[in-house]
Amino acid sequence: MTHAAVQFGTPLYVYDADVLSSRFAQLKRLFGQHFGVSYAVKANPNIELLRRMLPHVATFDVSSYKEVERALKAGCPADKITFSGPAKRDAEVRAAIAQGVGELVLESLAEAKSADFWAGEMGVRQSVLIRINPATGPRHFGVSFSGRASQFGIDEEVLDEAIDAVQSLKNLKLIGFHIYSGTNSLNPAAIAENFAIFIQLFRRAAVHADIRPEKLVFGSGFGLTYGGTEGPLDINAVAELALPLIDDLKSDPRFADAHCVLEMGRWLIGPAGWLLTGVVGEKHSRGVDMRLCDAGFNNHLAACGMMGTIIRRNWHMMNVSNPEGAEQKYTLVGPLCTTIDVLATDIMLPEVRVGDVIAIENSGAYGLTASPSRFISHPEPAEIVLAGNEMIDATESALNHWTDVDTTGRLRMAEIALKG
Ligand SMILES: Cc1ncc(COP(=O)(O)O)c(C=O)c1O
Structure with missing residues (x-):
């Protein structure tokens, strides 16, 4: 995953074609004699x-x-x-x-x-x-x-x-x-x-x-x-x-x-997708250890608890840059200028450093497609499909992509994460 983050930058949606195939295989094995499958395109x-x-x-x-x-x-x-x-x-x-x-x-x-x-x-x-x-x-x-x-x-x-x-x-x-x-x-x-x-x-x-x-x-x-x-x-x-x-x-x-x-929709494609978000900063505020991420509800409304849930709960996340780090408690926030832009509250993760990449699981369904990506004009995440050893660029929209900003800083962060 960190390789993908280095190549494509963050935020980044990553979809694993093997996971998708295995979901279909499970359905076929159990339900194939009785049902065909209809995929709800709205999910992704x-x-x-x-x-x-x-x-x-x-x-x-x-x-x-x-x-x-x-x-x-x-x-x-x-x-x-x-x-x-x-x-x-x-x-x-x-x-x-x-x-x-x-x-x-x-x-x-x-x-x-x-x-x-x-x-x-x-x-x-x-x-x-x-x-x-x-x-x-x-x-x-x-x-x-x-x-x-x-x-x-x-x-x-x-x-x-x-x-x-x-x-x-x-x-x-x-x-x-x-x-x-x-x-x-x-x-x-x-x-x-x-x-x-x-x-x-x-x-x-x-x-x-x-x-x-x-x-x-x-x-x-x-x-x-x-x-x-x-x-x-x-x-x-x-x-x-x-x-x-x-x-x-x-x-x-x-x-x-x-x-x-x-x-x-969700059962098929949800587990095949992760949103990778880069940690761009840290902040300690009134006893809370915050990490500032480059994705928020503009890229993943559902993970921020704003799609069909009454109470927000922390989704399963991994620190892919530092999986062996000592666990600590963090609040992860996005880049948007509103207090509700929170990815996780009091989540336990291996030490999260600036430059690390956090992967949010089960993000294949109702991720980018169900998120207000125009809000505050941050670059829309790229989308890639992992198929065997290949990383296929499946990005469809380049909304707000930086044209005259040197993005090497972003890449360098991911490279640091990769070394970590
Ligand atoms: C008509 C219809 N079919 C299927 C679905 C897919 O639902 P889910 O992703 O929960 O499987 C939806 C979702 O809103 C729907 O409206």
Whole structure:
């Protein structure tokens, strides 16, 4: 990692292609007979990563037209793209249909009407899935989208009328259903329980629509440990509990040919990524030993506790420059002019010196893509993919990169770290 920091400078996102492959391999081994995989591009839309995921996925799920373009650029055929997301613009719906996306995931009736109109104009029949918003929220999930008012999907309470309305639109073909109702669960029983809710709704919806669904999308909710002492999600246990539910569903002739899809983002790509931040200074303030880092919430909003968490906790971090150093307690702050720019509070790390490089784990998902990188105009991190011995520059944006500043100081710091 320190080699990467020397070559590319910090802050730097590093993604390990082997970790990504092993995540797909685990899914295939456990769930491959029952589920295809849909990768939610929003988790990390880096095109080099999408390109590497392509052979492993049934679909890329996108949530904006720009994400459609990204998927296409990565080599994904349009018919392997599903397009979900609230507040799709009319122009996006039109452009997605014109591209020939596999399915539009309808989140409202207004969207269905817009899709019907544009499909009619183009003389095509667009396949659609209805996204259902269950009345029952999942238990033990980091964030739940269901069981309350929501911009996502069609409320279970009005599902029958919505199905009738969609089926009355001649230019749309209802081929199945989609539910994504919660994220970041580490509890296998809760995930299986949530799937049971999905299945009950899928059954009801398919009977009402009188269709044999071609596709059913299960928003997986598979979570990651972002700090604390909880162990990782036991996906063997998830498989043990959830797969019999799918077998049972498939034993019903109506569902025998339904292609079931596990949709996820963070579990796949999160562990493959690290954010490397360089320590640019130190400060002792009122008894607190601070280290000033070159990345803050401008580069990693989630690690600073500002994305979907109520209480900020320290993510797992390493001092990659000085792993054998004596442990001490630090507060790590970023470069932004606000008191909330804190990466870690009272974290125990091997001695952190100016010039050291700190790696923040589980940063592959919702890192750069979910961070306000324009704030205070610091250079955006580069992004690299480690593939065997190769370091592939996968940087897409050079926002705020220094043009007339001598950056050798930065490199020298990293070199010092490397020697350390
Ligand atoms: C429709 C949809 N599918 C999948 C995901 C991926 O969720 P996660 O990264 O928690 O697996 C999201 C995340 O917001 C989503 O909105």
